Amino acid sequence: MHSLVRKVARRLRSARRRAYLTSHPRVRGNPAVDLVEVPAVARPGHLESAKRLLRAYKRAQADSTAAAIKPRNEDLWTDLLRTNMGPLLQILERDDPSALSDYLLHFGEQYTWFGGLTFSLDGYLLGSADRSLVAFTYLDKLICLAESLGVLPMEHPEHGRWGINLYSDVADIVRRIERALGISIAPPTAMHVVGIRTPAGALHYRHLNAIYVASRLKALLARAGDDAICEYGGGLGVVALYARRLGIADYTLFDIPLTNVFAGYFLIASLGDEAVSLYGEQPDQGTIKVLPFWKCVDAPDKAFRISMNQDSFPEIDADLVNRYLREIARTTQAYFLSINQEAESEITPQRRQLNVSAMLQDRPDFVRLSRSKYWLREGYVEELYELTTAR
Numbered sequence: 001m002h003s004l005v006r007k008v009a010r011r012l013r014s015a016r017r018r019a020y021l022t023s024h025p026r027v028r029g030n031p032a033v034d035l036v037e038v039p040a041v042a043r044p045g046h047l048e049s050a051k052r053l054l055r056a057y058k059r060a061q062a063d064s065t066a067a068a069i070k071p072r073n074e075d076l077w078t079d080l081l082r083t084n085m086g087p088l089l090q091i092l093e094r095d096d097p098s099a100l101s102d103y104l105l106h107f108g109e110q111y112t113w114f115g116g117l118t119f120s121l122d123g124y125l126l127g128s129a130d131r132s133l134v135a136f137t138y139l140d141k142l143i144c145l146a147e148s149l150g151v152l153p154m155e156h157p158e159h160g161r162w163g164i165n166l167y168s169d170v171a172d173i174v175r176r177i178e179r180a181l182g183i184s185i186a187p188p189t190a191m192h193v194v195g196i197r198t199p200a201g202a203l204h205y206r207h208l209n210a211i212y213v214a215s216r217l218k219a220l221l222a223r224a225g226d227d228a229i230c231e232y233g234g235g236l237g238v239v240a241l242y243a244r245r246l247g248i249a250d251y252t253l254f255d256i257p258l259t260n261v262f263a264g265y266f267l268i269a270s271l272g273d274e275a276v277s278l279y280g281e282q283p284d285q286g287t288i289k290v291l292p293f294w295k296c297v298d299a300p301d302k303a304f305r306i307s308m309n310q311d312s313f314p315e316i317d318a319d320l321v322n323r324y325l326r327e328i329a330r331t332t333q334a335y336f337l338s339i340n341q342e343a344e345s346e347i348t349p350q351r352r353q354l355n356v357s358a359m360l361q362d363r364p365d366f367v368r369l370s371r372s373k374y375w376l377r378e379g380y381v382e383e384l385y386e387l388t389t390a391r
Helices: 002-016 046-064 076-084 085-095 097-106 131-148 170-181 205-224 240-244 257-271 292-296 318-331 356-360
Strands: 035-038 193-198 202-205 231-232 251-255 276-280 287-291 304-310 332-341 366-371 380-389
Touching: 035 131, 035 202, 046 085, 046 097, 046 257, 046 287, 076 292, 076 366, 085 097, 085 257, 097 257, 131 170, 131 193, 131 205, 170 193, 170 205, 202 205, 205 292, 205 304, 205 332, 231 240, 231 292, 231 318, 240 251, 240 257, 251 257, 251 292, 257 276, 257 287, 257 318, 287 292, 292 318, 304 318, 304 366, 318 332, 332 356
Parallel strands: 231 251, 231 304, 251 287, 276 287, 304 332
Antiparallel strands: 035 193, 193 202, 332 380, 366 380
């Protein structure tokens, strides 16, 4: 399996060298935007937070053997974390809160070929040494976000509007996005960030993705009512962070225990101790609940108004995803939002990455309401499904 991870990484790096992954042309050269690095800032009480994280992780590890659902096959993410997080696993094994706090505070200061757990340079741009290319790509995503919200008009080359939006004033665009959403989009300083310089701080492309998804959830809740959200594979919990700023308080994350260490750290450091419930702690409706993936089977029927998954189901064991879909159908009142790629890349000679849309075609309990290209990332599809029991 270790050789598989390396093989997939090489293939992804090779493929990404051939594309700029952007939506807007540089018709007037490089736009004026700077890439900056902002180190993480330790918050008061960070050692106590590390102790909470260790308790939750140890309990999850102890309970994992009796979990009601497990993957039958090793998937890309499970093996990736195990083979790339050796120092963290050693810290967790020896139950060292001081070392854990220090590790998480400095995580992301170095390039990683995989993304999802940092705001530093990652495999999305191959750790490009060309910082102007990185800055341009992140700016392109900011412009995509502005267009998705109607803050900027969509460009239309047939009528001559082409290559204009990319050269908009960044400060003005950020102010207009914040005015449209009614919140600050400034990222917290909980983790090391490499991003474009803006009046809101250094914005990484993952911040921009999360802002968009949180705004979609908010819009859907305006139609659906209650604000209980469930996210499968939520990574750091960045969508949950921005959803909370938009007024969505009841948010549950289901992920593997090691990832939950990162999510718990990021969310506690960003929002405070009382805003987050970890595994084994008494949950409150108004907290972000960070739970191991198998706890989805314990959620009550119709517990969530919306369930969602972004950028992970295709890379997970097929049996486990099918079980997730069963639980989503059982626990969701209204909608399932999927934002995923459909490349169906090879995992092994016998297995390929999953296509979520194809998996749902023969499920009568998921009725597709819309399918469109995802605004902020080339090659991704955004699909909204209604659960038939919600009708």
